[in-house]
Amino acid sequence: MLADYGWLSWIIIGLVAGAIAKAVMPGKDPGGCVVTILLGIAGAMVAGFLGKALGWYREPTDGAGFLAAIVGAVLILFIYRLVLKRR
Known part of the structure; x- marks a missing residue:
């Protein structure tokens, strides 16, 4: 459970979860390390x-x-790509 960890653990877990999500769904996505961390944290919040x-x-x-x-995080990437295709 991510809620039991401190903020540093959120960042580390967010980075790893975001990186795995980007590896599972390869393609052109914006951002570097910070966006990957935010993607993982947002993925945990959505889940x-x-x-x-x-x-x-x-x-x-x-x-x-x-x-x-x-x-x-994979769900967020999927939705992001659907929205991006419509533009």
Whole structure:
């Protein structure tokens, strides 16, 4: 659960999750290291929100795990590319 870690762990896990998401969905994406970190952190937040909405995380302190952060980051990349294609 990412909620149990400090801010430095969020950055490290965000970097790794964002990098894995970019590796799973290769292509031209903006940004470097900072955007990759933000992608991973946002992926964890999206996964936590969806998990709570679907009833997977019942406690208020439950958050997304590492694999869920990767899935959330891949979802964000997918949506980003769909929006980018329409322009």
